[in-house]
Amino acid sequence: MTSSDRSAELYERARRAIPGGVSSPVRAFRAVGGTPLFIARGAGARITDADGRSYLDLVCSWGPLIAGHAHPAVLAAVRAALERGTTFGAPCEAEVELAERVNAAYPAAEQVRFVSSGTEAVMSAIRVARAFTGRDLIVKFAGCYHGHADHLLVAAGSGLATLGKPSSAGVPRAFTECTRVLPLDDEAALAALFERDGARIAAVIIEPVPANHGLLPQRREFLEALRRATRASGALLIFDEVISGFRLARGGAAELLGITPDLATFGKVIGGGMPVGAFGGARPVMARLAPDGDTYQAGTLSGNPVAMAAGLATLDVLEREAGWGRLEALGAELERLLAPVLARAPFPVQLVRVGSLFWLSLHEQGAPRTAAALGERETRRFATLFHAMLARGVYLPPSAYEACFLSLAHSSADLGEFTAALGAALAELK
Numbered sequence: 001m002t003s004s005d006r007s008a009e010l011y012e013r014a015r016r017a018i019p020g021g022v023s024s025p026v027r028a029f030r031a032v033g034g035t036p037l038f039i040a041r042g043a044g045a046r047i048t049d050a051d052g053r054s055y056l057d058l059v060c061s062w063g064p065l066i067a068g069h070a071h072p073a074v075l076a077a078v079r080a081a082l083e084r085g086t087t088f089g090a091p092c093e094a095e096v097e098l099a100e101r102v103n104a105a106y107p108a109a110e111q112v113r114f115v116s117s118g119t120e121a122v123m124s125a126i127r128v129a130r131a132f133t134g135r136d137l138i139v140k141f142a143g144c145y146h147g148h149a150d151h152l153l154v155a156a157g158s159g160l161a162t163l164g165k166p167s168s169a170g171v172p173r174a175f176t177e178c179t180r181v182l183p184l185d186d187e188a189a190l191a192a193l194f195e196r197d198g199a200r201i202a203a204v205i206i207e208p209v210p211a212n213h214g215l216l217p218q219r220r221e222f223l224e225a226l227r228r229a230t231r232a233s234g235a236l237l238i239f240d241e242v243i244s245g246f247r248l249a250r251g252g253a254a255e256l257l258g259i260t261p262d263l264a265t266f267g268k269v270i271g272g273g274m275p276v277g278a279f280g281g282a283r284p285v286m287a288r289l290a291p292d293g294d295t296y297q298a299g300t301l302s303g304n305p306v307a308m309a310a311g312l313a314t315l316d317v318l319e320r321e322a323g324w325g326r327l328e329a330l331g332a333e334l335e336r337l338l339a340p341v342l343a344r345a346p347f348p349v350q351l352v353r354v355g356s357l358f359w360l361s362l363h364e365q366g367a368p369r370t371a372a373a374l375g376e377r378e379t380r381r382f383a384t385l386f387h388a389m390l391a392r393g394v395y396l397p398p399s400a401y402e403a404c405f406l407s408l409a410h411s412s413a414d415l416g417e418f419t420a421a422l423g424a425a426l427a428e429l430k
């Protein structure tokens with residue numbers, strides 16, 4: 001189905017040189033079968049594989065490419081920055097500009113520091129939260145993914161759900177002893193934990209719109225309860241906005257929900273396709289970081305001018321094109337187009353959507369709000385659907401637990417093409 005000669009050949013070579021043939025596990029297609037496509041280029045909403053076949057892309061590199069592939073303004077900014085040199089290991093003007101832009105968009109991030117990935121952003125935010133509060137415990141929610149830092153690899157989202165592993169080998173028990181895991185959508189469990197351990201909790205970290213175990217939008221009351229509980233106990237609330245930041249609104253999920261965290265982490269969109277992460281918070285918290293404070297955190301390539309240029313250019317495109325309004329309109333249009341198609345599906349398929357993020361949930365009894373596991377039958381259905389879509393030139397995320405991403409490069413015609421392909425694929429699965 002997906003075996004294409006050049007991709008298959010590259011995969012064979014990759015498997016000898018790289019564990020599993022990939023640099024990040026979900027890319028290996030293990031959850032859907034077949035061999036991964038090697039991508040040679042992208043333009044707008046489309047990618048082209050090593051065999052010259054073109055696909056409508058609903059992955060968009062898992063979020064960073066909110067302006068689409070190879071956006072001319074982003075490429076021009078990167079080229080201009082490249083000409084001046086790639087990295088200096090010294091401060092540069094572009095990082096000041098991007099930090100100011102983050103602060104203007106996201107007032108809770110009074111100060112920000114740049115790193116090179118979302119994982120690093122989360123690791124660093126947690127370290128500074130522990131330093132600031134003088135406490136050790138960290139609370140996370142089952143199904144939320146916060147990168148692959150040791151102490152957060154507990155009940156952590158799609159890659160792990162797909163692999164059926166609650167956790168990871170290589171993480172000493174002692175590392176996760178200070179991590180508590182709560183279910184989403186459950187005020188009673190939250191209250192019980194704070195009752196027992198509130199005075200020991202340094203921070204609670206959550207994806208305010210969880211998007212790594214399908215898409216699990218939370219009830220406002222639940223998130224408000226979380227804000228109250230953390231404030232009352234002196235724990236910091238960390239919004240992991242690595243996906244939602246600069247995607248769901250200029251001010252991320254915090255703006256969309258009207259809830260202000262103490263710390264926030266960013267990645268993906270903020271790097272415009274280059275390796276960038278950032279974390280930010282109130283001045284007194286961020287002041288704990290070295291060199292002013294006693295909390296060490298550093299990075300050779302952090303804030304490098306080329307990555308900063310890509311991030312700035314991407315934010316410019318979003319501002320100039322009234323991006324957030326357009327992305328919401330695109331999502332709403334897709335929702336309208338898909339409704340009749342999903343109503344005719346031979347098995348339950350629900351569209352869950354928040355702005356330009358959407359998920360085709362195959363759960364039999366409605367879309368869940370917690371990290372519910374899909375049955376074997378539903379997982380098989382997704383694998384079949386994935387390949388039926390690929391055969392029709394549509395590239396979905398290769399896992400039933402992954403959300404899809406729309407970009408400013410997706411047109412109404414693209415949404416129509418997606419809808420027609422999904423209708424035909426579902427009909428074929430009858």
Ligand SMILES: *Cc1c(COP(=O)(O)O)cnc(C)c1O
Pocket residue numbers: 116117118119120122145146147148207212240241242243267268277
């Ligand atoms: C992707 C992601 C991360 C990790 O970012 P990397 O750049 O892959 O290290 C952290 N948190 C969330 C919510 C993510 O989606």
